[in-house]
Amino acid sequence: MSYFERMQKNYEALRDKKDVLILSIESSCDETSVAVVKNGREVLSNIIATQIEIHRRFGGVVPEVASRNHIIAISNIFEEALLKAGISKEQIDAVAVTYGAGLVGALLVGVNFAKSLAYALDVPLIAVSHVHGHIAANYISHIELEPPFVCLMVSGGHTALLKVNGYNKMQMLGTTVDDAAGEAFDKVARVLGLQYPGGPEIDKLAKSGNSVYKFTVANALKHTFNFSFSGIKTEVVNLVHNSAQKGVELNKADIACSFQECVTDELAQKVVRACKNQEINKLVVAGGVGANSRLKEKLAGLCEENNIKFFSPVLKYCTDNAAMIGSMAYYMLKDGIGLADLSLTAKPNIAL
Numbered sequence: 001m002s003y004f005e006r007m008q009k010n011y012e013a014l015r016d017k018k019d020v021l022i023l024s025i026e027s028s029c030d031e032t033s034v035a036v037v038k039n040g041r042e043v044l045s046n047i048i049a050t051q052i053e054i055h056r057r058f059g060g061v062v063p064e065v066a067s068r069n070h071i072i073a074i075s076n077i078f079e080e081a082l083l084k085a086g087i088s089k090e091q092i093d094a095v096a097v098t099y100g101a102g103l104v105g106a107l108l109v110g111v112n113f114a115k116s117l118a119y120a121l122d123v124p125l126i127a128v129s130h131v132h133g134h135i136a137a138n139y140i141s142h143i144e145l146e147p148p149f150v151c152l153m154v155s156g157g158h159t160a161l162l163k164v165n166g167y168n169k170m171q172m173l174g175t176t177v178d179d180a181a182g183e184a185f186d187k188v189a190r191v192l193g194l195q196y197p198g199g200p201e202i203d204k205l206a207k208s209g210n211s212v213y214k215f216t217v218a219n220a221l222k223h224t225f226n227f228s229f230s231g232i233k234t235e236v237v238n239l240v241h242n243s244a245q246k247g248v249e250l251n252k253a254d255i256a257c258s259f260q261e262c263v264t265d266e267l268a269q270k271v272v273r274a275c276k277n278q279e280i281n282k283l284v285v286a287g288g289v290g291a292n293s294r295l296k297e298k299l300a301g302l303c304e305e306n307n308i309k310f311f312s313p314v315l316k317y318c319t320d321n322a323a324m325i326g327s328m329a330y331y332m333l334k335d336g337i338g339l340a341d342l343s344l345t346a347k348p349n350i351a352l
């Protein structure tokens, strides 16, 4: 019997096992992370080696540098994850890995490590979407949370409004027609001379500013659940460049604050309207921009006014980590989907 045939049987058997330990791997961008998650909700370990300092001097992630650093880090991070979880390799029931979306060379490091490990341990390999992992970050942060809910997925690469009908049943209500929200935060931060990653820097700087600039988002999308952030990004870039040419000094904190107010208003208003429209009283935020303090503040306020329960991941699970991948993998296993064979490869883009 081939490895995959054996794994099909094992995968089926694991669905009814009382305690399932999944070792999960995430390497889609500039964080190398390995976690051990029990039954989808209990994080036994979640080790993250971040490359932020390495990429900072380039003002953004350099893909080739990211891949090389994943290779350097992954074996040690794996050992550390086992040590912290207090388990041996033999106790691992399945290996899960992010196979997309992300930087292809970075993803390949995690995918190949996961394939070798699953084969060596003779356990099933589960291929997980990075975006689905971000949603699952909420399952480990809020053990009572279950679908259905409306989810605002906002990261560096994605911005989408989803209706999550079941752990593996998602329906797209809206998406960005151009830039992801995180991408706009990062580009605005860059033009303001702030360091990478820009989102947290804008969040910090905005606290000492006032919303004096009236930036706008696309009016044409007002009655839809779609977003556009490239217009506001260009408005800020033009303002900064024109002022520099004229020698006019700008207050960066005011720009950061005005930009953040405009983007978070757009996100918060639409997401609450989506909940009402779908008659769902649970709202979940996912992805790195979900860490934004103003976005959380506005969503919490609007949800309270509208009798909607609001969930966001604890900060350490908001940005990239392997625990969220292990959580998602458990619910894929429960639904009998996602089993991969050794031909699994990295996918830079995958549909939500």
Ligand code: KG4
Residues within 6 Å of the ligand: 029, 134, 154, 155, 156, 157, 158, 181, 182, 183, 185, 186, 197, 198, 199, 200, 203, 287, 288, 289, 290, 291, 292, 293, 318, 319, 320
């Ligand atoms: O989910 P994530 O870690 O990686 C992707 O899958 O893209 O998200 C990274 C994005 C970056 O654009 C970063 O600037 C943004 O999340 N971000 C924030 C904050 N923290 C991270 N954006 C706004 N406010 C924050 N506090």
Ligand code: ZN
Residues within 6 Å of the ligand: 130, 134, 155, 156, 287, 288, 319, 320
């Ligand atoms: Zn991410």
